[in-house]
Amino acid sequence: MVKIGIVGVGTVGSAVIENLEKNKELIKARAGKEIKVVKGVVRDTNKPNITIPLTTDYKEVTENPEIDIVVELMGGVDKAYEVVSDALKHKKAVVTANKALLAYHRFELQKLAATPFEYEASVAGGIPVIKALRDGLSANHIMEIKGIINGTCNYILSEMKKGRDYSEVLKEAQEKGYAEADPTFDVGGYDAAHKLLILASIAYNIDAKPEDILIEGIENINLTDIEFAKEFGYEIKLLGIAKKRENKIELRVHPTLIKNSEMISKVEGVMNAVSVIGDVVGETMYYGPGAGGDATASAVISDIIEIARGNKNPMLGYKIPLENEKLSLIDASEIISKYYLRIAVKDELGVLEKISHILAKNNISIESFLQKPRDGYVKLLFSTHKAVEKDIKNAIKEIQNLNFVLKDVNYIRIEE
């Protein structure tokens, strides 16, 4: 029998307990052993719906000689780090769904781990994309990862396509419980960044922190952008992107214009998907529910079953590096992308000439151009060929200073 202690018995923890019970016989057959939750750690033990013994002291789980696997579902970074490292020091196997913890401390925890340390549920909820990277695609150098890994953003962008305003949809998402009262963590791209860093750490063995990478949210997307996207055959998605360029890695999270023929552009609403390009297989994509108690529990339990089976997978907490090369992070200013620019200007002579001149001077060549008249002003929409991030940022600064430019110049990167 495999004995489990759960630290944090909220929505996901309860779903883990319920589904382990509901599918008990099936899971026993698949794991080869009975799996039993013997203790839960909570802040307040007065939880009448929870049937397992509860405590407020995590050491009753992490240092309990009876317990084989500690399942960390408390969230947050510092306290969770204390709990997980204590568990690993006491030679417990650990399963966690905690993306923030892993984005900041995966490598330190991995060094501590002499026991299995798994976290399928930390990225894209119920979609087994970590196992795909680790096992199914193990023959491949990972060339590129593109992930829709924040359901809140994808829901908001999907609704805006119907012509609805950003703030109206955000308010609705908050009412439906898809978005927090303070939505910054989701709409600002930080949640997606945590997940991207976990995927990149598996694909590239790269230990980057959220502070090291480019993170932009969807707050500035408006209906003009949506209109442009439709007109030119794009969808706008918040993507977490990892790209290999020789021995360096680009990591970035931002709203992205992506061709509507691409499979990942078709993902609507709160669903998640991760597209992975391998040098041998080409593109594969993994799609499903990125959040929710049951979906997350499915991933947590799959990790528990794997540990019960006794399998060792070197990419998750073992000593073998997964990339033989030494890969380093590309500075955000050196990112290469195509861009879409939205510029509101006074309707006067010479405007286009001056803007074109600034773009050319900064090595940016225009791919397509659209001019939209508005009440009392004009919107200029450009898409560019591939350009370097710092050149675009310079050009935007210069354009912003032109006296006929009326509002903030806006941009969205284009993936093709």
Place this chain on the structure above:
Amino acid sequence: MVKIGIVGVGTVGSAVIENLEKNKELIKARAGKEIKVVKGVVRDTNKPNITIPLTTDYKEVTENPEIDIVVELMGGVDKAYEVVSDALKHKKAVVTANKALLAYHRFELQKLAATPFEYEASVAGGIPVIKALRDGLSANHIMEIKGIINGTCNYILSEMKKGRDYSEVLKEAQEKGYAEADPTFDVGGYDAAHKLLILASIAYNIDAKPEDILIEGIENINLTDIEFAKEFGYEIKLLGIAKKRENKIELRVHPTLIKNSEMISKVEGVMNAVSVIGDVVGETMYYGPGAGGDATASAVISDIIEIARGNKNPMLGYKIPLENEKLSLIDASEIISKYYLRIAVKDELGVLEKISHILAKNNISIESFLQKPRDGYVKLLFSTHKAVEKDIKNAIKEIQNLNFVLKDVNYIRIEE
């Protein structure tokens, strides 16, 4: 070091050898061991492009004490069965991409296997869907599988949406090498059936043979059907479907009308995708290239790496059953589905009344109805509510015998 013998060195075999060499260091790091192909078995050893030692006698591989893993890539059923069972008897681990072999003999071979026996490449090429069922979704009872698992059919149906005729597209597919000179195996649904049976054997531990299940191909789809699909918001896809109904399983391969809001309906061209509904996670989908030397090699090598890692996965060749319940196959006549019917009739009085009467008599209720005038005759297009297969077949027989019915009554099942 892990030593490999490959039986059958064609497109996939060569790609396995090349990619093992190309990604040698990466694979060594991930497997924890060097992997080396030491011998290939071919019909004719005169292959100047192959750098490994060749032989025509498979026993030089299957009974070679130096070899750890036998990779069977020869295709076909009887001879491959002889080779794989000889390898398993000699305690070799076996990796195969041979779907026909597995559709007919998976359970016999599994009984023989005291060593790892893996076959990720046998279904959907480079998409790691077998590992997803076995590992990532291990907490779930699988409620439903829907797979686009034949690229030829999906290519033909995708092209027909552009208004092109079936026979014209098939001819083109043959010229491009997407379809064989005798296309029956693909367009008749048999290839998809082999793959469906493998997925079902993993999800349900059910030992069904191609002869036991309903298999229909895409040969009768015409542009009227494509038009109807468009009008009512469907796509037409050849799907392999497995559905759990209480303790019984429906297994079937046929062209299917599927709502164009479903993710799997958006898969175009030669690409493959498998949607899996689990009772805990909900729907997840796996998408990617279903064929080709490199894509298939990616899956074959991932199996080799898994074996090198020393992992044991009970669903692939080990003794633990994966479903605790005893599941049996639902007879094809008892399948429950919605249907679309296409009936060509003379333009005369009372036609609709007589057909409606036959449908009602057979417990079939009409959901939508469309009448299309054609030169000299009328096409009637019905969609029905859920009905039982044998009732539909009876109704079709009766309608076919009406004297105003001009051609064969045609039908497509609808998944919703």
